[in-house]
Amino acid sequence: MKKSVKIVLAAASALPIVVAAAVPLFVNANTFRPIVESRLSAALSRKVTLGDLSLSVMKGSLVANDLAIAEDPKFGQTPFFTAKRLHIGVQMKPLIFHHELLVRSFEVDAPQIHLIRAEDGTWNFSTLSHGTDSLNTTRSTTLPDLPVDQITIKDGNAKMETLPLQKNPQVYDHLYVELEHFSLGQAFPFTVSASLPGDGKVEVSGTVGPINPQDAAFTTFNTQVKIQHLDPVAAGYVDPAAGISMIGGLDAHIASDGVNVTSDGKVHAEQLILLKGGKAAPYPIDVSYQVVHSLRSNSGQVSDLVFQTGAIAIHIKGNYQLAANVPVFDLKLLAQSVPINDLQALMPAVGVKLPNGATLKGGTLSADFTIKGSPTDNVIVGSYEIKNTKLVGYDLGSKIAGIAALGGIKTGDTTVIDISRANVRITKSGSESTKIYSVLPALGESTGSGTVSPSGALDFHLISKVTSAKGLNKVGVNLLTKLNSTSDTAKPSTATGIPISITGTAEEPVITADVNGLMKGNAATIKKKLSKLFGKKQ
Template sequence: MEIRARTITFTLGQISTLGQPYAESILERAEEYDKSMQFNKRALKIAGIAVAAVVVILIALPLFININSFRPKIESELTSALGRPVTLGEMSFSLFSGNVGVKNVSIADDPAFSKSPFITMKSLEVGVEVMPLIFSKQLSITGIELEEPQITLLRASDGTWNFSSIGGANKNNPPDPAKSGGSQNLSIAKLEIKDGKLSVGKVNSTAKPQVYDKLNAEVSNFSLASQFPFGLTINLPGGGDAKLTGRAGPINPQDSAKTPFDAPMKVRGLDLAASGFVDPGSGIAGSVDLEGTLNSNGSQAKAVGTITCEKLKLSPKGSPSPKVVTVKYAIDEDLDRQVGTITQGDIAIGKSVARLTGGFQAQGETQVMNLKLSAPNMSVDELEALLPALGVMLPSGSKLNGGTLSADLAISGSLDNLVIAGPVRMSNTKLAGFDMGSKLGALPAFSGKASSNPDTTIQNASLNARIAPDVTRADAINVTMPSLGVVTGAGTISPNGALDFSMIADLQTNRSEARAERTGRGGDQGGVSFRIQGTTSNPSFVADVGSLAGNVAKGAIQRSVSEKTGDKTGGILPKRRPR
């Protein structure tokens, strides 16, 4: 006979040698151990059955909680909070994650803007507190996650947005505290938007809306009645991205667009032409990086920062500039009156800096500008690379070298119809690669009077410019060229670059004599008239036959009068009456 306990085996012979008392003790302990093992096995079976039962209950419990019964309440709460009808589709509940899934969500737009939805999404996840839901059937929201929402923003001609009325109130109908108290108490621990798409357009406009994708946002401790932190990233039309992080709130119950916020902002690779921020007809284009801050108290907004522009183009006929332009700006805006003031606008092109100041105001769908640009003693070499961006084409193969340019310009009108006007002065520069002497020397009137030189040196040049979409005009042109003399005149440049200038060249070194000849007071030797035609890239110089004939006739008349009257001044002084 053998007795097995634990892993020890004894034979009867061995037991007898141990002694009867000790053998009985071993047998008793073996029996107790067997009973313990049997109890543990039964306990393990019971525990396994209990765990299985709990798992079955946990799996089956959502089947007994009809989460869809909460749908009317959730729709009602959201409708009350947003002031917009909210529609929810089929709902599901996950006990392990504590999430409620909702399909086919739709939030209506303000009917004054559109009958289409303001937001749609295939699904969203709503985090809830499980225990209150199971035992008290109370729905406590801990978080909301929106998956791939489609959001449509529309702007009216008066400047209001379709999200301005979110919250259920407007300027004409203030919120009722008794009715809005529940919605004002709404709070969400975490609100997320993942991979959204944002469409921005204008009401009743045929223009294609601008579409921004990859919208991702996160809001913590969201409340309608208090400030909350937020972060947002989005891809921009035509490439590039933007990032905002900061704080916002409390939500303005009368106009959500006037909710206070304070946010640092970074923009990379903004395509001006595709952004929708500028009118396509303006011809403005280029790539922009921006870093600054944007804040608002709901009525007054302020933007401060630095803009870096590459491949800038400022005219429909212009071409991208190879020069980088940097702008340091500070802008104050009255949101109620839609009026803004540029308090700082330092435009740097290399080491040259121009200053832009003034204001702007919204009128309908456009912005009307009233600005001043002061550009004192800017380097011509720096500006030369920017001329193509302005649509200014120099004669083919030529280039401006050296000297300075100063301008005091007024910029006025709507963005799509800007007019730039004011005096422009340039000194001590050279138009390299353009031989003005040879061009004029081909005309009989200049034969032997205009010296040829590969470059045209300009001692001083001034004019009054007026640049408009329909035509560019230059008046009071006065150019001093040592090799030629003083050239004066006026003319126009058409949008396609065609030139039409009437000029007079005074081939004199004495300016007083030249001035006298231009006014006809120098006898019959007046300045030589000519016209500049062709295009900016290929100008042509032709004799002004009409002006020449007029000068000849004028000289003949003056001589005739002086001969008859004995007036040696050429008929300028009045004849004395006999006493």
């Protein structure tokens, strides 16, 4: 009796397995392939093709070996979406007994997704759900809905490119997507995660839909975006030629009403460089922003972009246009009495260089600049003013050739700057400074202009009024004043000061006072003045 019970129990346990193994013998899964292809093609308005179908009763799914979703003909013939395997979760009882296909879920393994954006701003996925006939100008406002409880994409790879093709497309690897309660006609929740080049990671979650039947790119959504260890150059977001780089993190809220995309968030940037030729900022910098982007015009308004480090905040506002996939912007930078001590981290990032071993301490910076152009070809025009700061670690007195013999300038290892201001114009051809005015107590008042080449070579010409200099001894001041005022060759523009030239580089400047030039004037007059000055006969 006990043996019989064991046999019955064993048979009962094995029966489901036997049935599951036997069902595929009586159900030809491939008979459902035209139905699945037809439904997917109708929902996506793209030709969808599947490979051989098999039935997995234990998993409750149909399995297709290959999946391909056609491309919009305007973007080429290569499939928009391909995958090696597609699992279609179905209700087994209706399938087996009534040959009725009721889909519960889709699971896609290792798909390859190719996203392309045309010069006019349209995407190759824009025509999903409304037809691919470019000659058909009438588009349906309703969709052949295909509601599914869950859609999952595992270990995908998405490549995003622009036309004309750029050198570095954006690549998202290990892509994972999960859509719940999917429906073309209503909003549904989703999560997305992917890896970026350079060990970056991106996570997006929120809701999307209903899908816009006119253009899928205008679908409404509300999302939260987090990116870790972002390298925008390696990820393809920034052209390497722009000279902009960083390793950063992003925490942002991005939402679209189908007309405008609003975004606000914060970027935590390390090793930040904002200008070609700049050096990485030594400390992290936070950049908060608020942007509104118009989907129709492919342009936007930067209502506020704030660079924050320490107690400072530098604001940038303006607008941009994504013309032919190249950002063109017109921005305004404004800084008012910003403490220089807190600027130390940001100065290298924007290309500000100081003599080797020197730092600025104390004082404030005010700046007003306009920035127009593209990331690789722009013009920066404006003015700056520095007040009450010190250049610590730089002995100006020992650096000015031509004055040392007259008693030198006593600055020690610190050069005090009461004020320094100028108008500046920066292009890819270098920078030009005009209307330079500075007051260094050790040297006096200086005015002039100069240029910096793309390689960093300095070429500045100043006139210094040493009569107010505190660094020169009295004999030196009097002598330079007399030399200047008696030179027969002195021009009106130089007759009130000593010509000073600055060459070399910002890190290794070469400063020369043209005392010899003054002495090439009327030698007899100079000799007479020197006799009076020193009380001797020459």
